[in-house]
């Protein structure tokens with residue numbers, strides 16, 4: 001990918017989380033990774049500075065990954081997996097098109113891995129001239145069966161973008177949410193309007209995810225939590241929609257809405273830049 005397009009993709013990705021100004025070059029150097037064991041056959045690979053997550057289900061016929069970070073993180077992901085399995089990565093599921101979740105695809109594919117995403121996410125990758133286009137799309141649901149284990153993939157509606165999927169590992173009672181749910185300081189809810197995101201529909205989409213049967217939740221960014229935490233997040237998305245709808249109806253200024261988003265929902269400069277106009281427009 002040429003540099004300009006790459007920077008365009010990074011520009012989108014930067015919006016996924018709160019990024020200190022000093023890290024404006026995010027994606028240009030490898031993140032420091034750490035391995036979190038969730039269960040005997042299920043691991044999460046965290047980043048250091050910006051805690052983006054790759055989830056790995058280990059089977060005796062190969063590994064299923066959810067999200068593969070930036071291309072520059074590929075070798076470190078593979079090295080980390082080698083500490084827990086000799087199996088190759090058979091599939092990587094991209095929860096959405098952003099480069100910090102799909103950037104490793106091309107290198108994975110070169111190693112024989114098949115990439116899977118929603119049809120919408122693939123279309124956005126095509127439009128953005130991103131590398132590593134998914135080999136398989138699902139609409140609205142699909143499943144991978146490998147080594148007696150299952151990864152169920154669900155598109156449940158719009159949220160962070162219009163193409164986010166969640167991945168349920170039924171045997172593990174665990175769900176990987178991508179950026180439909182980001183958890184913790186520095187990872188406020190970001191609505192990527194240019195990527196088809198919607199604050200209004202977000203609550204119903206999370207509600208659909210909550211209907212699935214699981215206990216453990218892997219967020220797109222942040223620490224692994226329990227289903228009750230996702231319920232709280234669902235409530236906060238509802239609160240956001242209600243509060244901002246009220247403010248817009250009361251003809252509050254753009255500055256007032258911005259202040260609310262910063263104070264109540266942890267938005268920082270680039271969240272405001274990326275999503276404030278879209279949010280006000282959507283709540284009208």
Ligand SMILES: [Zn+2]
Nearest residue numbers: 016098160179
């Ligand atoms: Zn994202």
